[in-house]
Amino acid sequence: MSKLRWIPSLRCVAVAGLYLGGALASPFVLAGDASAGSDVFKTECSECHSVREGRNKKGPSLFGIVGRAAGTVPNYKYSDALLQARWTWTTDKLHSYLSQPAKLANPGTKMKYDGLTDARQLDDLITYLGTLH
Amino acid sequence: MPLRLNRRAPRRFYLWLAAAALLLLASTSAQAIPAYARQTGNACADCHAGSYGPALTPYGMRFKLNGYTDTDGNGFKIPVAVQINGTRTVPVQGQSGNALSEADIYIAGRVTDNIGGYVKVATDNLGDDHYSSKLSDVDLRFVAKDVNLGSKEATFGVSVNNNPGFQDAVSDLFASTQLGPPGVTGTLLNPSSPNSLANRVVGATAYGVYDTHWYGELGTYTSLPLSEQANLGYAPGGDPGKLSDTGYARFAYMKDMKKQFFSAGVVALTTRRQVPRTNPADNLTDLGYDLTYQYIGNRANIVQASFVDILELRHYGSLPPSPFPGVAAQSHGAVHDKTFSLTYTFLQTYGLSLAHMQSTSTRDIVRYQPYGIADTTSNQFIVFWTPFGKDDSLTPMANLKLSAIWFRFSRFNGSDSNVFGAPPGFPGTSAHDLDAFLVTASIAF
Numbered sequence: 045m046s047k048l049r050w051i052p053s054l055r056c057v058a059v060a061g062l063y064l065g066g067a068l069a070s071p072f073v074l075a076g077d078a079s080a081g082s083d084v085f086k087t088e089c090s091e092c093h094s095v096r097e098g099r100n101k102k103g104p105s106l107f108g109i110v111g112r113a114a115g116t117v118p119n120y121k122y123s124d125a126l127l128q129a130r131w132t133w134t135t136d137k138l139h140s141y142l143s144q145p146a147k148l149a150n151p152g153t154k155m156k157y158d159g160l161t162d163a164r165q166l167d168d169l170i171t172y173l174g175t176l177h
Numbered sequence: 178m179p180l181r182l183n184r185r186a187p188r189r190f191y192l193w194l195a196a197a198a199l200l201l202l203a204s205t206s207a208q209a210i211p212a213y214a215r216q217t218g219n220a221c222a223d224c225h226a227g228s229y230g231p232a233l234t235p236y237g238m239r240f241k242l243n244g245y246t247d248t249d250g251n252g253f254k255i256p257v258a259v260q261i262n263g264t265r266t267v268p269v270q271g272q273s274g275n276a277l278s279e280a281d282i283y284i285a286g287r288v289t290d291n292i293g294g295y296v297k298v299a300t301d302n303l304g305d306d307h308y309s310s311k312l313s314d315v316d317l318r319f320v321a322k323d324v325n326l327g328s329k330e331a332t333f334g335v336s337v338n339n340n341p342g343f344q345d346a347v348s349d350l351f352a353s354t355q356l357g358p359p360g361v362t363g364t365l366l367n368p369s370s371p372n373s374l375a376n377r378v379v380g381a382t383a384y385g386v387y388d389t390h391w392y393g394e395l396g397t398y399t400s401l402p403l404s405e406q407a408n409l410g411y412a413p414g415g416d417p418g419k420l421s422d423t424g425y426a427r428f429a430y431m432k433d434m435k436k437q438f439f440s441a442g443v444v445a446l447t448t449r450r451q452v453p454r455t456n457p458a459d460n461l462t463d464l465g466y467d468l469t470y471q472y473i474g475n476r477a478n479i480v481q482a483s484f485v486d487i488l489e490l491r492h493y494g495s496l497p498p499s500p501f502p503g504v505a506a507q508s509h510g511a512v513h514d515k516t517f518s519l520t521y522t523f524l525q526t527y528g529l530s531l532a533h534m535q536s537t538s539t540r541d542i543v544r545y546q547p548y549g550i551a552d553t554t555s556n557q558f559i560v561f562w563t564p565f566g567k568d569d570s571l572t573p574m575a576n577l578k579l580s581a582i583w584f585r586f587s588r589f590n591g592s593d594s595n596v597f598g599a600p601p602g603f604p605g606t607s608a609h610d611l612d613a614f615l616v617t618a619s620i621a622f
Contacts, residue, residue: 083475087435090223091236094218100249100251101217101223
């Protein structure tokens with residue numbers, strides 16, 4: 045009986061350890077609430093971006109955005125500015141990019157966005173984007 | 178006590194007017210342009226809270242301001258869409274009926290990055306295998322986007338259109354919402370007015386938006402010759418007359434807060450109008466203001482409210498003959514049209530909408546028989562369901578809309594009873610006798 049009780053506890057410790065390791069490697073990946081981030085996405089992003097794979101709007105699909113090389117969504121016509129970008133959309137990069145006006149983050153981009161200054165909402169959003177696989 | 182005359186012809190005209198107003202209002206459920214969705218990759222719900230027009234979200238307003246030119250950048254899309262409406266009409270008086278009531282073709286979309294447009298050709302089923310096609314609303318635009326003015330951005334454009342107010346960015350004016358108060362008279366900016374300007378004029382307006390908040394527009398209109406109106410499908414009886422010295426002005430402040438939207442604006446339209454065209458000109462000036470508010474949130478619960486108030490000042494060029502000895506028509510007058518509308522949409526799929534419409538006039542016993550005032554008060558209640566047109570729908574770029582509409586008059590032609598002034602011994606018509614219940618099904622693809 046007591047052994048059975050220990051099993052979920054050990055599992056929790058193990059999972060917590062994994063989370064902690066991830067958080068240390070990337071301070072934004074697990075800081076947010078994906079459910080709340082879904083609402084942030086609907087308010088801030090959904091008019092120009094879809095989360096469905098292969099569905100481009102005015103902006104490219106954000107399915108699989110975290111870990112994707114910039115400017116590589118098929119059948120989307122990127123600006124020269126983003127085509128020449130040499131970065132991968134890590135959570136750190138997304139945090140930096142989305143926390144400021146897009147024209148400052150990537151001069152010449154087609155994207156029109158003033159930036160999300162609410163740190164909590166930004167964390168939630170990026171956590172949500174990380175679930176889109 | 179009202180003065181009573183033999184008014185059989187006006188009664189028929191007013192009944193026709195009430196029926197036409199109902200049809201116009203019933204068509205408010207029908208303004209979806211899937212061609213735009215295919216062009217942009219957007220879902221219907223991105224531009225319309227209820228996933229079906231006509232009311233626009235702030236994103237839809239920006240698409241319109243950008244001249245319908247925004248795109249997903251993925252090649253040329255055929256700028257054509259089709260809409261078919263079926264209607265079950267149950268009037269309080271008269272026969273109920275089912276009809277495939279209207280078929281519309283839209284030519285709508287971008288030509289270049291700076292040129293785009295909206296053209297609607299409507300075919301109405303008149304019954305008995307008779308159909309009537311007409312050129313409905315047109316809005317062709319040239320636009321210069323992303324113009325830097327100092328540290329701010331601006332958009333400038335020109336719209337060639339045929340319905341003053343239809344081209345408006347906020348899209349809450351009567352020509353956009355089709356919620357102009359019906360009645361026996363009305364303002365120039367109200368398409369429900371007799372001899373309205375809608376679709377029988379052509380004009381050009383220049384507009385600009387500064388810093389996404391400040392919207393201004395100036396333009397002019399002229400009426401089409403009767404022969405051109407006939408070619409476009411319009412009977413001469415509704416001729417808006419000859420217009421001259423016509424000016425249109427519009428200014429508004431818009432604030433998009435992502436989860437909420439607010440706008441406040443003023444509008445004016447002035448003209449010298451001759452109806453019939455050989456008559457001396459009336460000087461008409463519309464002055465109005467409008468307020469809108471939208472709560473959008475995370476799109477699950479959306480509330481859209483608007484109030485439009487238009488006052489028309491009239492200086493008549495001639496006086497109609499008076500049937501009353503010693504009583505002459507007024508040389509000046511005013512008409513006041515007001516509409517308040519409120520819509521709640523759940524999950525961008527289920528909706529409730531209500532509108533309160535009121536048209537009032539100054540007293541003129543000769544022009545507004547039999548009661549001397551033309552006051553009309555009406556309401557529209559709609560329940561609707563739009564299952565598609567969302568990002569996660571079976572199809573985000575086409576839609577179906579089922580609506581149940583109740584349209585009621587509490588006052589018509591200055592009275593709530595015997596609105597046409599039937600003489601003693603003849604049955605009178607109450608305002609409620611003009612009420613109707615409609616069920617409509619619209620598909621757009």
